Amino acid sequence: MARRRQSVTIKHVAADAGVSLQTVSRVINDEPNVRPAMKERVQASIDKLGYTPSIAAQRMSGSRSYLIMALNDRERTIADWRERRGTDWVDQMLLGGMLTCAEHGYRMIVELIDTHSDHVERELSAALMALQPDGVVLTPPHSENALITGLLADRGIPFARIGSIAPGPGFALTMGDTKNALDATRRLIELGHKRIGMIAGPDAYSLSGWRIEGWRQALGEAGLPHEGLCAAGDFGFESGNEAARALLTQDDPPTAIVASSDQMALATLDVARELGLSVPRDLSVISFDNTPIVRFTDPPLTAVDQPIAETISRAVELIIRARRDAAPDAVIDVEGSVVERGSTAPAPHLTGVKRA
């Protein structure tokens, strides 16, 4: 391959404007100590030649790489893509991440890392050495992986933890999990439900716990019971099936269920159908995620919308500003909302009658 060189470099601009490289550099980076007239002249040359600095060269000189790495769980992400489950997490991440990066001249680059692997550190370290990103966005469950956060902290790389509130290095951001679960449960209580079940996510994710907390809090406020009404899944369809079955086939089953993922809610719909329960007449369901498919289920699912794009956008801004500003101590909580659709309705009148 022919040795490919940059077509227009800082040298060309400097020559064209009749100034030193350094002055051009100062203009590019909007640094002080350049007279307006000079700045204008250099900018004119830049525009004329259509010059854009090479991020590789910028990085080499000890400056920024203008790259932000978004780390996702390899196994889960690939499975979602392969199965075409309609999870649009990555899309929403790119929506918030890429656009905000672009506003600041940065790029977002998606990287997949194994969670369970014993060589997480090697994988991550290799990615960091290869790319030299200026920051990293950690999504669950990586955001709570001490090996990962520790390594980033050691290397002094700014990073954001989505779905983590633990103190320590890195910006912590959450998507209103507790309040979302609280709101969803309250809504069901308003509809007259007295026994409201919860299909929780796996323990490995803190947000699973937060949602349980919100659910319990709402029940507590209303003096309603929670005992025996919480079953845990792993966010996947199969686990949701089992959890829903466990909840709905017990004595005095719930008339409403909050599921911690769309897939588990989908499974709940199936189980209900199988048990001869009509949704929402006999059973109300609210899910978390609000992925595109929930508008097309039968009935369409009332769902908690997670502000993924907004949250990643905030994370990126924090990372980019990290050089200047001090880290905010507090956890940043971006609010979600409940989108009401057809899977929720007033509690059935015959509450308390065993149906299974």
Added chain:
Amino acid sequence: MARRRQSVTIKHVAADAGVSLQTVSRVINDEPNVRPAMKERVQASIDKLGYTPSIAAQRMSGSRSYLIMALNDRERTIADWRERRGTDWVDQMLLGGMLTCAEHGYRMIVELIDTHSDHVERELSAALMALQPDGVVLTPPHSENALITGLLADRGIPFARIGSIAPGPGFALTMGDTKNALDATRRLIELGHKRIGMIAGPDAYSLSGWRIEGWRQALGEAGLPHEGLCAAGDFGFESGNEAARALLTQDDPPTAIVASSDQMALATLDVARELGLSVPRDLSVISFDNTPIVRFTDPPLTAVDQPIAETISRAVELIIRARRDAAPDAVIDVEGSVVERGSTAPAPHLTGVKRA
């Protein structure tokens, strides 16, 4: 900001192994003229220190950047994300692209470019200068934009054109559009349909034409008419609504429709419902895309599955091999398939009776 340096560099490895930088470089790049024993010794140091070369430095020295840029239409992509329509094109692109890139030590980086903008060239040029990718994957409609292909050809950057068969620079790949439309239409003919409509995509996409061609060819084989049975949309829901209405409210309307996108098929379902037509009893529908939502529509849509991941994967391989191998002259056509679901059924008996 502290001037952040690479933690482990080629120098460290060279020192550890007691050899010159050059020898280490040769080992990294698997070059000849290194004795096995030497190679082993160096590799041991690399493993011990957990060394991975910086792609910025590799690029700077005139070698590869190990970056492949995937170019998508900015406006459409962002709209799909914002509306959360369930289009998983980008996901499938990443599935095929990222994984294949990773196999070869490359990274895929997604970039959005305006199609209609008059400064496409400036935008693209800036991205190329900043990132210096070793190759570019062009998706429709960029793959048929002469400004873009011309610029890449001029710069000598290997690129792939997805959904383009035009001769000229760059690897051309298609996803079996003609055959897919042919198969879908043939399937409807097998089911006894005599009047089969087509809701085509916009002219700006060549693949719209290829699909029309396949549809027409199948009709021709069976001696069936096509006149007045083709309406064009822009792939979006609204346009599908109009097109479906035009087809279904005419005299002697079709009993089956092939829609060039899921969104337009969704609209067709709505129009059918509105007109009192039951799908698939009165009307069969086959769509293109097979996005996740089509499993949840009422009824679930029979759809043409586009091998996006596989196609992008092939494109990436071609680009990476471009340095060694000669460009294949022929268009590479990756086959799709029809996934049968609930929106197709035998033609209604009362064919020919006006219903609208």
Added chain:
DNA sequence: ATGAAAGCGCTAACAT
């Protein structure tokens, strides 16, 4: 088969 020297495009540090 190995090593030494030069340079990629850019910026930090140090002049002036």
Added chain:
DNA sequence: ATGTTAGCGCTTTCAT
């Protein structure tokens, strides 16, 4: 306010 120098980590010459 501007210019000069040195060097980032690596690969390409060019020696040996």
